[in-house]
């Protein structure tokens with residue numbers, strides 16, 4: 291489902307954040323991306339949803355080559371990928387229901403379909419009873435649940451999460467991980483950049499370590515492997 295071939299990324303300031311990355315990730319995998327700060331983890335995953343473009347090399351997502359994808363087709367690609375951020379990125383003026391429904395309204399789903407899908411994902415993340423509340427009225431963990439619900443409401447085959455537990459306390463982080471596990475068990479591929487050693491060492495999955503813009507380790511069931 292994801293293939294990178296000799297991907298190189300140099301930012302305009304001269305920093306090389308990807309220095310010849312080759313990787314293949316299959317449908318249904320759960321992959322942690324680990325590595326020290328500044329290693330190139332975010333760049334690696336941002337290139338998968340075309341938030342950043344490689345300077346050279348090819349990136350295929352479900353057979354679509356992002357290197358040659360026309361800008362007009364980028365919204366189509368993004369609809370196939372759910373993205374979850376460390377800082378949630380919810381729209382403050384919209385309530386929980388509206389934050390999630392938004393993704394479906396832009397693709398002009400019918401009100402009936404929207405209602406059903408939003409309530410289904412709210413049920414999955416355990417927040418049906420808070421559908422009318424606003425982001426500021428929610429805890430960090432609840433906001434992250436909303437952002438996960440939003441990321442899957444389009445039923446994407448791939449969910450990319452950049453440090454989704456980075457702003458959460460340990461107990462809440464485990465709850466959030468349980469939701470990702472549930473989503474993965476339904477067949478959705480999960481790519482997660484994380485600094486959370488305990489989680490990586492406890493809920494074992496494939497571990498891709500990035501350092502200096504290179505994949506330095508790629509191990510199924512591997513451990514976190516860093517001190518911090």
Ligand SMILES: Nc1ncnc2c1ncn2[C@@H]1O[C@H](COP(=O)(O)OP(=O)(O)OP(=O)(O)O)[C@@H](O)[C@H]1O
Pocket residue numbers: 301302303305306307325326327328329330331332333334
């Ligand atoms: N938009 C940008 N412009 C210029 N340089 C950038 C940009 N984004 C990232 N970089 C540089 O690229 C390198 C890799 O950054 P990246 O954010 O991918 O690392 P990271 O492993 O995700 O780090 P962290 O764990 O701290 O989030 C860093 O040296 C960073 O300064």
